[in-house]
Amino acid sequence: MVGFSINKESTVEKDLSQRWQQEWQKNPKRNLCVCYDVPKEEVMQAIEKGAGSLEEVSSQTYACQGAGCCERQVERLLAFYRAHQQSAEDEESN
Numbered sequence: 279m280v281g282f283s284i285n286k287e288s289t290v291e292k293d294l295s296q297r298w299q300q301e302w303q304k305n306p307k308r309n310l311c312v313c314y315d316v317p318k319e320e321v322m323q324a325i326e327k328g329a330g331s332l333e334e335v336s337s338q339t340y341a342c343q344g345a346g347c348c349e350r351q352v353e354r355l356l357a358f359y360r361a362h363q364q365s366a367e368d369e370e371s372n
């Protein structure tokens with residue numbers, strides 16, 4: 279077997295950090311929370327303004343206050359933003 283090494287963890291982190299910008303391009307006006315008619319862009323703006331948890335996003339936007347069916351989507355956006363922030367910090371320190 280031919281061996282090669284890939285820093286899988288940093289590749290995953292880089293992919294996640296790029297996903298934040300990609301999410302802004304992918305239909306930001308669609309409702310992320312259909313129970314409360316909350317567009318994805320409203321959730322993303324809340325995250326950029328400092329909402330750092332599902333609970334904070336929910337209290338600021340009303341997302342996730344219905345049946346909770348959009349919680350995983352909000353958690354994904356939070357993860358993308360954290361990776362995006364970490365990537366920006368890493369670039370600043372280099």
Ligand code: FES
Pocket residue numbers: 310311312313314341342343344345346347348349
């Ligand atoms: S879609 Fe957000 S709580 Fe149901």
